[in-house]
Structures are given as structure tokens and as C-alpha cells.
């Protein structure tokens with residue numbers, strides 16, 4: 001029964017996905033005599049805490065009620081006073097908040113509130129994997145997602161990749177775009193596909209990630225879709241320090257930001273990319289491709305999660321690019337073996353998920 005309330009908490013917390021970054025996804029449910037009497041979630045970064053929303057929404061007497069939260073509360077914005085005033089008897093918490101390390105739970109215990117920690121712990125950790133990674137490491141949590149044919153190709157020999165996967169899988173891409181703070185592709189992908197890299201979902205509110213383009217000298221066409229920016233759709237070019245002044249000014253005049261990083265052996269090190277994005281408060285990065293960029297990201301060891309959509313298509317061609325380029329490894333024993341691997345069938349495709 002108690003798990004059912006925590007499932008509801010997680011469901012509510014997910015409504016904040018894409019809007020609370022770099023904060024945590026938090027949901028709250030208030031229960032009395034086995035009835036849910038109040039609910040809430042964190043809507044945007046810095047908005048009213050989930051527990052405050054839940055207590056304020058309560059219908060009827062809150063005295064003696066139990067509060068369910070997926071994460072240790074922050075207790076600011078009057079949250080602590082409200083919990084005490086409402087007469088909450090017990091708080092069931094999924095996980096501690098790495099920012100407070102359990103200190104806020106101790107404070108609440110000290111005020112006579114019973115605390116039970118660990119309900120649906122793994123689910124609560126997965127819900128906030130972005131936040132936990134960002135708070136503890138200071139760099140974005142890195143997702144990769146690619147669509148590949150059954151024979152391991154990212155595109156045909158002419159570079160055509162529209163579309164490898166089914167419409168249902170494409171929808172999955174847009175859900176991931178909605179969730180993350182930034183999305184990254186390489187220069188060739190911009191030249192060949194001219195993607196918009198925006199979120200296209202049939203939902204009430206859309207969140208577009210910051211579009212990050214790795215292009216050493218800014219050699220992308222002037223009519224690239226990613227160069228059209230507005231207040232909700234921004235772009236950052238990550239270039240070498242040797243980009244020409246002309247090209248840099250061109251981008252800046254179009255309100256496209258430029259981040260110049262050191263070149264090492266002809267490439268920009270992905271470790272420097274994630275460090276710089278983290279310094280800008282970007283908690284999550286979705287690397288969409290292409291092959292060379294994915295290879296470079298794996299070579300630098302920055303990837304945390306892989307989503308691979310495998311489509312039952314065969315395109316052949318020795319020169320058709322494979323999914324992960326880069327340097328790669330020499331021996332099979334050194335292969336990255338993904339952990340906690342799951343898969344699901346989406347349309348005609350199988351989408352694998354695994355942690356690096």
C-alpha cells in the first residue's frame with residue numbers, strides 16, 4: 001500500500017521533467033486514513049517546494065497525516081514551519097538529497113516527526129539520476145541515443161539517415177530532448193541532416209534543450225536550422241581557440257553563443273566540454289551523434305547512459321558509417337560492457353538502455 005503512494009509521488013515528480021533543471025524532480029503526496037488528501041510537485045527551478053504545494057492543497061484536516069516524498073526536502077521557503085504547523089506525523093522518504101546529506105531529515109526527527117527512509121529507493125534514484133550526478137560531480141549527466149540498422153549502421157553510404165527508426169522511436173527522442181538541459185551534435189550532422197534539435201511533443205508545455213554544436217572552426221552553413229535562435233531556443237557553438245574572429249563575430253551577431261576550448265591532437269576533449277557545460281549550470285547532456293562525435297565522447301569516457309534503437313533494416317555498404325567511430329579499442333576484453341541493461345519494443349524497433 002505504501003509503495004503505491006510512492007509510485008504516485010514519482011509520477012507527479014515527472015511532470016517537472018525539463019523544467020526543474022538543475023534542481024531535483026520532487027513529488028509529494030499527503031495521506032490520511034489511507035486516503036490521498038493532498039498532492040504536489042516541483043514545477044520549475046526555484047518554484048514552491050512539492051511538500052508545500054501538497055500541504056496547501058490538502059482537503060480536510062492534516063493533523064496526524066503522513067507525507068510521502070521521493071527525496072529529502074529542502075525545508076526552505078517556509079516548508080519546515082508548514083510541516084510542523086500541519087501536524088504531519090510521519091514522512092516516508094525515498095532517498096536523501098546529496099546536497100543535504102540527510103541533515104534535514106535529522107532536523108525533522110529532532111522535531112518529533114517519524115522518518116522512514118528507503119521506500120522504492122532504486123526508482124527514486126533513477127528518477128533523479130541527472131540531479132544526483134550533477135550535485136556530486138559538477139558535470140552534466142551524459143545520455144547518448146542513436147538509431148541503428150540491424151547491420152550496425154548510423155546512415156547509408158551517402159549519409160542518409162532519415163529515418164532509420166519508427167515514428168514511435170522518434171517520439172522517444174523528443175521525450176529525451178524534453179528531459180535534458182542540452183543536446184549535442186557534430187558538424188557533419190548539421191551539414192548533412194540540418195536538424196532543428198528542438199522538442200516536438202504533443203504536450204502543454206515544451207522545454208527545448210540548449211543546442212550544442214561541436215565545430216572547430218564554425219564550418220557550418222549559414223542557413224543551418226540550429227543558427228535560428230529565439231528566447232526559448234538557444235545555440236552554443238563549441239569551437240577551437242583558433243576559430244577565426246570573423247566567424248566568431250558572425251555567430252555572436254546572430255545571438256549564437258561561442259565557447260572556445262583548447263584543441264588536443266586535432267580534437268576538443270569531451271572532458272573539457274562537460275566540465276565547461278557544468279560550470280554553466282547545465283546538468284544534463286544528450287549526445288545525438290554522429291559517429292565521429294559519439295566515438296570521441298566514448299574515447300573520453302564521459303558517457304553515462306546509452307539508448308540504442310535497433311531497427312530491423314539492413315543497408316550494407318563498407319563505407320556506411322557505424323554507430324560509434326573514434327579511436328575505439330584493440331582487444332574485445334577491453335570493451336565497455338553496459339550494466340543494468342533493459343530493452344523494450346517500440347514500434348518496429350528494440351530500444352536498449354544500459355549504463356556505462
Ligand SMILES: NC(=O)c1ccc[n+]([C@@H]2O[C@H](COP(=O)([O-])OP(=O)(O)OC[C@H]3O[C@@H](n4cnc5c(N)ncnc54)[C@H](OP(=O)(O)O)[C@@H]3O)[C@@H](O)[C@H]2O)c1
Pocket residue numbers: 145146147148153154155158159160161162164185186187188189190192193214215216266267268269270288289290291292293294296321325
Ligand atoms: N542514426 C542516428 O541516430 C544518427 C544521429 C546523428 C547523426 N546521424 C548521421 O551521422 C552522419 C554524420 O556523422 P559523422 O561521424 O560523419 O559526423 P559528426 O560526428 O556529426 O561530425 C563529425 C565532425 O566532427 C568532428 N569531431 C568529432 N569529434 C570531435 C571533437 N571531439 N572535437 C572537435 N571536432 C570533432 C570530426 O572531426 P574528425 O573528422 O577530425 O574526427 C568531423 O569533422 C550523418 O549521415 C547523419 O545523418 C545519424
